Amino acid sequence: MIAIIPFGLIVGITAAKVGFGPVLGIGASAIVFAGASQLAAMALYADQAAIIVAVATALVINARFVMYSAALRTHLQHAPAPARIALSYLMTDQAFALSIVDFPPQPPDEVRPNRHWFYVGVAFPLFVDWMITTAIGYAAGAAVPDSWGLEFAVVLVFLALIFPAVTDRPSVVAALAAGVTAVAASSLPYRLGLPVAAVVGIAAGVIAERRLA
Amino acid sequence: MTGWVIILATGLGTLLLRSSFTVFVGDRKMPDTLTRALRFVPAAVMTALVTPAVFLVDGGLDLTFDNLRWPAALVAAIVAWKTTNIAYTIAVGMVTLWLAQAFL
Numbered sequence: 001m002i003a004i005i006p007f008g009l010i011v012g013i014t015a016a017k018v019g020f021g022p023v024l025g026i027g028a029s030a031i032v033f034a035g036a037s038q039l040a041a042m043a044l045y046a047d048q049a050a051i052i053v054a055v056a057t058a059l060v061i062n063a064r065f066v067m068y069s070a071a072l073r074t075h076l077q078h079a080p081a082p083a084r085i086a087l088s089y090l091m092t093d094q095a096f097a098l099s100i101v102d103f104p105p106q107p108p109d110e111v112r113p114n115r116h117w118f119y120v121g122v123a124f125p126l127f128v129d130w131m132i133t134t135a136i137g138y139a140a141g142a143a144v145p146d147s148w149g150l151e152f153a154v155v156l157v158f159l160a161l162i163f164p165a166v167t168d169r170p171s172v173v174a175a176l177a178a179g180v181t182a183v184a185a186s187s188l189p190y191r192l193g194l195p196v197a198a199v200v201g202i203a204a205g206v207i208a209e210r211r212l213a
Numbered sequence: 214m215t216g217w218v219i220i221l222a223t224g225l226g227t228l229l230l231r232s233s234f235t236v237f238v239g240d241r242k243m244p245d246t247l248t249r250a251l252r253f254v255p256a257a258v259m260t261a262l263v264t265p266a267v268f269l270v271d272g273g274l275d276l277t278f279d280n281l282r283w284p285a286a287l288v289a290a291i292v293a294w295k296t297t298n299i300a301y302t303i304a305v306g307m308v309t310l311w312l313a314q315a316f317l
Binding site: 003004005006007010018019020024027028031032033034036037038040041044045051054055058059060061062063064065066067068069070072073076077081084085087088089091148149150152153155156157158159160161162163164165166170171172174175176177178179180181182183186187193194197198200201202203204205206209 | 215216217218219220221222223224226227228230231232233234235236238239243246247248249250251252253254255256257258259260261262263264265266267268269272274282285286289290293294297298299300302303306307310311
């Protein structure tokens with residue numbers, strides 16, 4: 001809860017800085033509800049990247065949700081289908097991390113039918129927190145002088161997100177390969193360097209894992 | 214207008230990613246290759262977002278002290294590594310950048 005406050009503020013401030021109106025700037029947090037992808041999409045929008053590159057980059061960032069979706073499936077299966085869409089919408093890194101700890105691995109038939117309420121209890125407050133902090137950030141955004149260089153704060157958010165993701169040697173290889181490629185490929189047209197670097201990094205990680213195994 | 218298209222398409226795509234197994238795929242298991250690849254997405258993507266913003270100035274590599282972003286990012290990276298806390302990382306990174314700009 002506390003950890004996402006600066007994140008939400010930066011997203012709101014960035015929305016104001018790139019010139020999003022209040023409805024889009026704050027609404028984006030409800031429409032997308034995934035901060036890192038929102039920051040990347042807004043940065044690419046500000047850079048006048050091709051729409052397809054902005055969307056593709058944001059979706060590559062959010063591809064991790066497929067992993068969470070697979071892991072949470074058995075725990076949410078007792079909810080009716082429309083509710084499962086709503087529950088999936090609320091999926092975040094934090095909600096996944098907090099609820100998977102409480103959901104020990106067990107055969108699906110032993111999963112208690114009301115377990116998804118625990119997930120809601122974790123996920124929904126994060127959504128409320130996210131909307132409030134984005135709105136505050138957006139309102140404050142106009143008052144933040146450009147001389148503060150706050151676009152660097154966006155980079156620092158991404159930087160902080162690297163370390164929890166780098167847990168073993170193959171993931172270090174993935175990060176380094178992606179980081180070097182992103183610099184080397186930065187002059188590609190339409191800001192394609194980013195998605196290209198992501199793919200190179202992921203492939204390097206997969207190969208490293210095979211070699212080191 | 215462009216902003217709306219980007220946000221709406223990202224929102225719809227993200228909902229589909231989130232619902233992939235909980236709503237659509239159901240009981241089928243995820244292909245092994247996909248599981249292996251997805252594991253590296255956060256590490257690869259986050260680093261790819263950081264390095265150009267830190268090391269490039271006007272499209273060229275700048276590792277001198279004319280570019281104060283890389284030393285500020287280096288200090289922030291140590292904080293991020295030790296604490297994994299976004300607020301501390303932002304605070305230390307921004308203050309380091311401002312101090313470096315003021316004194317160097």
